[in-house]
Amino acid sequence: MYTKVLPSISPNKIKYPYHFEITQKNIYSLEELYYHCYYYWKESIDDFIMGKLEDWIREELDLPSIANQIASTKEKNSKCITKQYIDFLGIIDYFSDKELYLLGKEIFRWEHKHEWEKAKDKGDLYIRRGEYEKAIEYYEKALQYTEDSRVLNNIGIAYMERKQYEKAYQYLFAAYTKTPQNIKILFNLSFVAQQQKEYKKAEEFLKEALSIKECGEGWYYYGQLQEKLENEEEAYLAYQRSITFSDSIEGFLALARWYRQRNQVDQALQVIEQLPSKHNWGYYIEKAKILEQQKKSEDGIQLLQEAFHTFTPHPQGFIMLSKLYRTTNQKDQASKIIQQALQLYPNNDAVKLEWARVQKKEGKIKNYQEILKDILFGWIQKYRNPLEKL
Structure with a gap:
């Protein structure tokens, strides 16, 4: 049975959309809110529990009757999060009984997980988004309850991504002592050892992993x-x-x-x-580089344009396409492509660096220098010791 399509009961215009922090999605209607809460329930349930959703529905959507029904279901089922949430989703007849039943089973299993598993789930969500500080915060909560090797490994990865290699190594080695046969942990240890220029140790970790599998x-x-x-x-x-x-x-x-x-x-x-x-960006980007080396840049441009019509955008795809335009003196196209990349990946240093090169190609040397300075300052701010002063 499929979800019913019902007419909208939300106002046509609202002043303040609801913002979900984890998914970074803005919500403008009750229909969108329910869609998000159903399909992204793990990312929505904290907002529901804290009462943020009903407050927004009451104040911004001006639907106090629905907000009151939500509050009533929470009060009536105060000891069972699953029942609260499913009753909330059932207030508006958007989902079939079967859909709500299946989701209820999934939430029930989550509700009865250990606290450390819930914290790990949140950490995993943030690490997938590249928000490593937030991920570390939740992994540290998980470690208050357990020293499970999966949590130790993941917090090690988060520190590794932040280039805090000493801490990363401590957590990863702790994970290794608990599950020494896990080759993924050995791969991570090898990577960290390389960053610390301990190449012999890095090689030993890889040899050990290959001897296991x-x-x-x-x-x-x-x-x-x-x-x-x-x-x-x-x-x-x-x-x-x-x-x-x-x-x-x-x-x-x-x-x-x-x-x-x-x-x-x-x-x-x-x-x-x-x-x-060949259904991946790696193939298209590497082949474009080969074509560039064969002095077939136009073929490389055509290949990457095909990739953009096939796949979700990729920062390295933008960078390579911009480079091919730039090096063939198609400056307007290079500028257009890299500006699109900047809109999608404003904090990506590789994208910024290509933007600097485009500016230099256009003769805007001052802009080129300012962008390079901004990249360098960002590195200093991100990775310096918090106690140091610039």
């Missing part, structure tokens, strides 16, 4: 490390080994890049065309 991902990481150490033959052999496994899209891309950077473009093209699945 040989896989394309592991050989790809091993190749990356050997390439960083300028052990070219070992890196090449690792990438070759990587592409013998079905999980190794990154291995194919790395090997294609390896050939391209050594001006062996025919071999690079041959490898990229062997990718098990």
